[in-house]
Amino acid sequence: MLDRAGYSVIAEKTFDQFRSAPPSKEDAWRYCVRVTSGTTGGHLIGAILQYQPESVKRFAKLHAPVICLGASATRLAYNLQARHGMPAESRSLVLDGADLNQGLGAILADYAPDSILGFVSFVVRVAEHIDKKTALGVKTLILSGECMTEAMENLLRDTFPNASLRSRYIALEVGRISEVSCGFQPRNHYHPYKGVVVEIDTPDEDGVGEILVTPEARPDVVQYRTGDLGRMKKGACRCGATQIIELLGRSGRDYVKLAGALVRRDECDRVAKEIGLFDDYRVEASQVITGGKLQGKLVLRVFRKDGHYSPMLQAQIEREFSKKLYLTPSRTLAELVHTGEFSPLSVEFSHTPFPLKHKEIKIVRTDI
Amino acid sequence: MNKNVLDTVQQLVADVGRSHSSTIYQDFWGIERVFNRLPVMTREVLFGCTLPERRHKTARSLVKIVKNETTTFVSEWAYEDVAREEYGVETKRPMVYLSDNAESIEKSMWCYERGMVPLIGEVHNEVVAIAMARKYQIDSLITDEISLERLRPFFEDSHEPLVSISILGPRFQSERMRWVLPYVKNVRLVLSLPETGAFAQSTLGAEQVFVPLPGCIIENIGGTLVLSKQQSLVTPILRYDTSIPSESINVQKS
Numbered sequence: 001m002l003d004r005a006g007y008s009v010i011a012e013k014t015f016d017q018f019r020s021a022p023p024s025k026e027d028a029w030r031y032c033v034r035v036t037s038g039t040t041g042g043h044l045i046g047a048i049l050q051y052q053p054e055s056v057k058r059f060a061k062l063h064a065p066v067i068c069l070g071a072s073a074t075r076l077a078y079n080l081q082a083r084h085g086m087p088a089e090s091r092s093l094v095l096d097g098a099d100l101n102q103g104l105g106a107i108l109a110d111y112a113p114d115s116i117l118g119f120v121s122f123v124v125r126v127a128e129h130i131d132k133k134t135a136l137g138v139k140t141l142i143l144s145g146e147c148m149t150e151a152m153e154n155l156l157r158d159t160f161p162n163a164s165l166r167s168r169y170i171a172l173e174v175g176r177i178s179e180v181s182c183g184f185q186p187r188n189h190y191h192p193y194k195g196v197v198v199e200i201d202t203p204d205e206d207g208v209g210e211i212l213v214t215p216e217a218r219p220d221v222v223q224y225r226t227g228d229l230g231r232m233k234k235g236a237c238r239c240g241a242t243q244i245i246e247l248l249g250r251s252g253r254d255y256v257k258l259a260g261a262l263v264r265r266d267e268c269d270r271v272a273k274e275i276g277l278f279d280d281y282r283v284e285a286s287q288v289i290t291g292g293k294l295q296g297k298l299v300l301r302v303f304r305k306d307g308h309y310s311p312m313l314q315a316q317i318e319r320e321f322s323k324k325l326y327l328t329p330s331r332t333l334a335e336l337v338h339t340g341e342f343s344p345l346s347v348e349f350s351h352t353p354f355p356l357k358h359k360e361i362k363i364v365r366t367d368i
Numbered sequence: 369m370n371k372n373v374l375d376t377v378q379q380l381v382a383d384v385g386r387s388h389s390s391t392i393y394q395d396f397w398g399i400e401r402v403f404n405r406l407p408v409m410t411r412e413v414l415f416g417c418t419l420p421e422r423r424h425k426t427a428r429s430l431v432k433i434v435k436n437e438t439t440t441f442v443s444e445w446a447y448e449d450v451a452r453e454e455y456g457v458e459t460k461r462p463m464v465y466l467s468d469n470a471e472s473i474e475k476s477m478w479c480y481e482r483g484m485v486p487l488i489g490e491v492h493n494e495v496v497a498i499a500m501a502r503k504y505q506i507d508s509l510i511t512d513e514i515s516l517e518r519l520r521p522f523f524e525d526s527h528e529p530l531v532s533i534s535i536l537g538p539r540f541q542s543e544r545m546r547w548v549l550p551y552v553k554n555v556r557l558v559l560s561l562p563e564t565g566a567f568a569q570s571t572l573g574a575e576q577v578f579v580p581l582p583g584c585i586i587e588n589i590g591g592t593l594v595l596s597k598q599q600s601l602v603t604p605i606l607r608y609d610t611s612i613p614s615e616s617i618n619v620q621k622s
Contacts, residue, residue, distance in 0.1 A: 035496060044503070073488050075473060096470075099433055107442055
């Protein structure tokens, strides 16, 4: 099995080879330079992504897509594929988080998109800004990056009533894992992409385990550990596919993606140590739709060995933890609360120590 | 003024003047079709109208959001036109590091259009940007004044001078950027606006004299630089008020 450390070795080797021998001018568009930091908090890994000519085909029927993704390099990679896959005389608009402000509605009305591609939580945020008439013109939503909750799906279906809602399961390190969803399966269910073998590592009694991926086109990548939990479902789909993967979210050990931000255990550990107001903690993370807007929500459950708890201490923990906890490279929880992207932190006291398991899980996603 | 450029611009004025698509120009020009008698177009007028009203041609294109102190609007650029701009120089491993995300995407696409694979730096994370610049061993850089300063630790720790740095912007404080000279063979200062593209360049030296780029006409009208481009862009730039005070920039006469 290939874990992150193994992947790192392969990626670095590929990166070095690419650097010494860049592609020809004609082939340049098939490559992207990326960094993967390690959502697990590990060291930076340089990655070279190579696209096959067929990967641009998903843009073949899109005339005015909006691309909504987090990292600049990912946005660039999508736009590059749009540029080479869109019909002639089509256009693309690339958004980043800073564009999600009051002026976006007018921008989108002027642009008149026919499709939106990107991370689920990002697209939900765009939905908050789009006016009814413009939203009716959107015929396709292609989502990726995160599990979709029922509330998110309902919001997207309400906002974009004319849009077909498709999603894909992809990982930066290995590329496409699934086909674009066929429409016959519930959300978070996928068929493996042609030429990709998907397996479940040591499934439990419900068949749930970590998803392992082997892309046949990458002989160096065998049983890559995605860090995602899932299970294989039996039976054929009405579309003719014979394999169905149900994606259940991240394995939740080290980090949780949430409302366009990343709750990392090492960052929580750092802040917990720095403020020194409790001895142990757990974080429960979820996404909620409040007044039609997507918000991240964190509940911090803390334990103190001395048993001292008070409303004043609770308020102090709420304040200090929010102020110091970075959920994006440049923004803290307090800042995200201020902009309405997260609801205020809730702090609860636990009067008993948290149970210790073979692998200490401190961050749990509670809404998937 | 170069007669060939002037002739081409005059032809563009005629084309735009009878086009059924970019109606904003006809509304604004009235019956006037002689280039040097056209009224000066302001940002508020040109970009205050909708995209279809200023879309002179359709081509596979990138639409970007332009934000400045006073307004936000979209600007559409055909990839064939992006490729013609003189944003940087062609090298093997360019990096694009700009303080505006939309500009970063466009300039990275410029690299691709010229057959290069760029490293795009994350705007708000210079630590990662610097680490990746080292890892990729970049040999050229497209940046702006603010972002260049953020990359300072990269230069102070680098061994090989870069082939080129292109610094884009509407104005420059050259004295603040001289620190970079030992680390690069050539520093270009490129006068540009997101909605017009590049239009003049200079080298970072003792005296900055900006030379108009090929196909660009720069006039000094009413104390500001007024730009025209001979290229038939999605939104043509014809006697466009850049809002750049002419006294602040030494531009060679077109």
